[in-house]
Amino acid sequence: MTLANFTQPQTTRKSxxxxxxxxxxxxxxxxxxxxxxxxxxxxxxxGGYSMILGMIALSLMLLxxxxxxxxxxxxxxxxxxxxxxxxxGENNSNVHGFxxxxxxxxxxxxxxxxxxxAIFGWIxxxxxxxxxxxxxxxxxxxxxxxxxxxxxxxxxxxGYSGLRAPEAFGLYWREPVPFYYLCxxxxxxxxxxxLYGARSTFGLTLQAIRDNPRRMRAIGYDVTAHKVFAWFIAxxxxxxxxxxxxxxxxxxxxxxxxVGPAINILIxxxxxxxxxxIGPFLGAVVVVLMQTFAxxxxxxxxxxxxxxxxxxxxxxxxxxxxLGLWERFKxxxxxxxxxxxxxxxxx
Numbered sequence: 542m543t544l545a546n547f548t549q550p551q552t553t554r555k556s557x558x559x560x561x562x563x564x565x566x567x568x569x570x571x572x573x574x575x576x577x578x579x580x581x582x583x584x585x586x587x588g589g590y591s592m593i594l595g596m597i598a599l600s601l602m603l604l605x606x607x608x609x610x611x612x613x614x615x616x617x618x619x620x621x622x623x624x625x626x627x628x629x630g631e632n633n634s635n636v637h638g639f640x641x642x643x644x645x646x647x648x649x650x651x652x653x654x655x656x657x658x659a660i661f662g663w664i665x666x667x668x669x670x671x672x673x674x675x676x677x678x679x680x681x682x683x684x685x686x687x688x689x690x691x692x693x694x695x696x697x698x699x700g701y702s703g704l705r706a707p708e709a710f711g712l713y714w715r716e717p718v719p720f721y722y723l724c725x726x727x728x729x730x731x732x733x734x735x736l737y738g739a740r741s742t743f744g745l746t747l748q749a750i751r752d753n754p755r756r757m758r759a760i761g762y763d764v765t766a767h768k769v770f771a772w773f774i775a776x777x778x779x780x781x782x783x784x785x786x787x788x789x790x791x792x793x794x795x796x797x798x799x800v801g802p803a804i805n806i807l808i809x810x811x812x813x814x815x816x817x818x819i820g821p822f823l824g825a826v827v828v829v830l831m832q833t834f835a836x837x838x839x840x841x842x843x844x845x846x847x848x849x850x851x852x853x854x855x856x857x858x859x860x861x862x863x864l865g866l867w868e869r870f871k872x873x874x875x876x877x878x879x880x881x882x883x884x885x886x887x888x
Contacts, residue, residue: 581717592728596782598821600775609751619783620798625650633703643707651780658776689795700794814862
């Protein structure tokens, strides 16, 4: 018997279109042509704002979904980047405003957000479960009160106003169409990075640490270092969203990083689903639509009750959020279009 009898069948290498998946192709085409069919209001207040909140929730999904670390400090991390933009850039509050160009202030804000995120993570990874949630909640609460009471650095309760998006390449990036595509570009970049990172050696190691940290530590992996680095990456994503948030609102104040918004990020992530990076963006769209339109129906006093009821329904009906509902009702032939497979095909 010759060795030829034992040759293994060759696997067919799929094209990049097949690897990308029909779901991503259709969604990408819709997002690209969306400005052609949407008004300026829907471009910025719905589209751009949803992608900003989706990125912050994506940073939470990275920590919770792949690392098993639920954080309530992601809006705080985004707020750090926004405050850097206000302090080192230009503002109308006559406090600080050093006038640094955006191409220095924005990267600095993202780096400091990632650095503080790693510090928060270094503190939080020493705990597990509910204790991680409580520590990050304490960090978010302390940051809120510190920013509200400190007028020397953060200008206290009023915060900073008059923050302008940059003018570059002949465009003012706060105009509806440029700002929408700016948010879309960074959202796609963050989404693709998380999706790719989940398949990388680091991503697989982080998921293994999530499932059994004692075994991973026993075979020689530095569990703490991997978790802290995950916090650093999450800080980059949240910090980028914080810069966009400062340009979107044109201001930053302690109210932006208060406990309410911190919990809203968790709600967004859970409503969308923590099993896949697309979930936080789905949850952000739902919450932003409810914040924009449902408040006119039920009133501002009952809006939080509506959000809470909707959240409870999602949790009881589908613990995996909107993605869980999709898994139940979508055709069986499309079940792998939003998920990565061991051979690397599909997304």
